[in-house]
Amino acid sequence: MKALVIGGGLAGCEAAWQLAQRGVSSCLYEMRPGKSTEAHLGGGLAELVCSNSLGSRFSNRASGLLKEELRQLGSLLIRCADESSLPAGGALAVDRKAFSQAVGHAIETHPLVEVIREEFIKIPETAGIIASGPLTSQALTESIIALTQESQLFFFDAIAPIISRETINMDIAFRASRYERSESEGGDYINCPMGKEEYLAFVEALIDAERIPLRAFDDIEKEKGDECKKIFFEGCLPVEVLAKRGLRALAFGPMRPVGLFDLRVGQRPYAVVQLRQDNLAGDLYNLVGFQTNLKYSEQKRVFGMIPGLEQAEFVRYGQMHRNTFIASPKLLDETMQFRTKGDLFFCRTDCRY
Ligand SMILES: Cc1cc2nc3c(=O)[nH]c(=O)nc-3n(C[C@H](O)[C@H](O)[C@H](O)COP(=O)(O)OP(=O)(O)OC[C@H]3O[C@@H](n4cnc5c(N)ncnc54)[C@H](O)[C@@H]3O)c2cc1C
Numbered sequence: 001m002k003a004l005v006i007g008g009g010l011a012g013c014e015a016a017w018q019l020a021q022r023g024v025s026s027c028l029y030e031m032r033p034g035k036s037t038e039a040h041l042g043g044g045l046a047e048l049v050c051s052n053s054l055g056s057r058f059s060n061r062a063s064g065l066l067k068e069e070l071r072q073l074g075s076l077l078i079r080c081a082d083e084s085s086l087p088a089g090g091a092l093a094v095d096r097k098a099f100s101q102a103v104g105h106a107i108e109t110h111p112l113v114e115v116i117r118e119e120f121i122k123i124p125e126t127a128g129i130i131a132s133g134p135l136t137s138q139a140l141t142e143s144i145i146a147l148t149q150e151s152q153l154f155f156f157d158a159i160a161p162i163i164s165r166e167t168i169n170m171d172i173a174f175r176a177s178r179y180e181r182s183e184s185e186g187g188d189y190i191n192c193p194m195g196k197e198e199y200l201a202f203v204e205a206l207i208d209a210e211r212i213p214l215r216a217f218d219d220i221e222k223e224k225g226d227e228c229k230k231i232f233f234e235g236c237l238p239v240e241v242l243a244k245r246g247l248r249a250l251a252f253g254p255m256r257p258v259g260l261f262d263l264r265v266g267q268r269p270y271a272v273v274q275l276r277q278d279n280l281a282g283d284l285y286n287l288v289g290f291q292t293n294l295k296y297s298e299q300k301r302v303f304g305m306i307p308g309l310e311q312a313e314f315v316r317y318g319q320m321h322r323n324t325f326i327a328s329p330k331l332l333d334e335t336m337q338f339r340t341k342g343d344l345f346f347c348r349t350d351c352r353y
Contacts, residue, residue, distance in 0.1 A: 013104075167313040
């Protein structure tokens with residue numbers, strides 16, 4: 001009998017691969033491209049919808065150590081990430097398309113994995129792995145709610161804009177990775193420096209900018225007031241939400257200038273917006289830590305205040321999505337098996353944890 005793996009994202013592909021390495025055949029169900037999610041763009045397996053960075057490369061950091069352990073365990077995802085990596089200082093960042101193609105090729109050509117392009121709508125009765133991720137389809141979500149007997153749990157998560165490299169004004173922006181002291185060290189990131197006055201004006205504009213209304217969020221905001229802050233993922237707050245927490249919150253967060261020197265003027269800027277290469281061709285860059293839910297026209301206007309991005313062309317605007325999760329510590333045991341149905345596993349990969 002074949003094992004069932006539901007969801008051909010990062011987690012599902014790794015699960016099917018690891019089963020195959022142990023001689024176990026599986027059916028991997030992926031609903032795209034027939035039915036998509038709000039954030040995925042294509043039909044490829046293991047499509048990264050969010051940041052293209054998988055976190056630190058250094059094994060003395062938690063996420064770097066985790067990747068090293070995965071590498072030693074023969075992880076397909078880490079192998080494909082290494083093969084499709086981009087210059088990103090101490091981070092393992094990937095070309096999304098090359099990464100998805102590499103994982104897709106390995107899975108779709110594996111004799112022990114059958115990929116079925118269909119939505120799976122209810123909890124399987126036989127042994128299975130649920131890897132349908134934060135954007136699980138509504139039908140399967142309802143089946144999970146019925147199984148867990150919990151009302152739906154969710155939070156909001158956002159993605160950052162991607163812009164065209166040739167529209168960045170390099171007379172203002174400069175290349176450097178943090179803690180580099182000379183230009184010869186490479187400079188994987190493009191940095192847009194800000195003085196104090198520019199920074200304060202930017203923060204003010206960000207706080208006042210119009211957001212895209214989110215019906216579910218606005219209902220909760222009305223009902224719970226300040227409590228609704230909890231429905232954002234703290235590790236990845238929209239930049240406008242972070243800005244509201246204090247005038248210098250961004251200067252100590254995604255816009256921190258630590259370790260960055262503008263060698264042309266010989267000083268550290270007051271604040272910096274960093275851009276990371278997003279594809280192998282090097283013609284797309286994403287704004288690091290700038291996940292946002294501003295209206296598209298507002299993204300263009302407010303992010304256009306960033307020195308060097310005045311004429312920036314947005315290839316993808318930032319967006320916010322509702323993510324579904326389950327209370328794993330309560331419902332799963334330490335091997336990720338559902339406590340009351342031991343042949344059911346849940347898995348999730350998130351580069352930020
Ligand atoms: C807006 C947003 C921003 C994010 N930002 C980040 C970030 O910056 N860093 C980070 O590490 N993570 C981020 N994440 C989380 C990110 O999604 C995960 O890191 C990673 O993609 C999770 O892998 P996964 O395999 O669990 O889910 P996914 O990669 O989403 O894969 C799940 C797959 O299951 C499929 N599927 C869903 N329902 C069904 C069904 N019923 N039947 C068949 N197929 C189904 C989907 O089409 C999808 O391909 C973000 C998520 C969202 C939504």
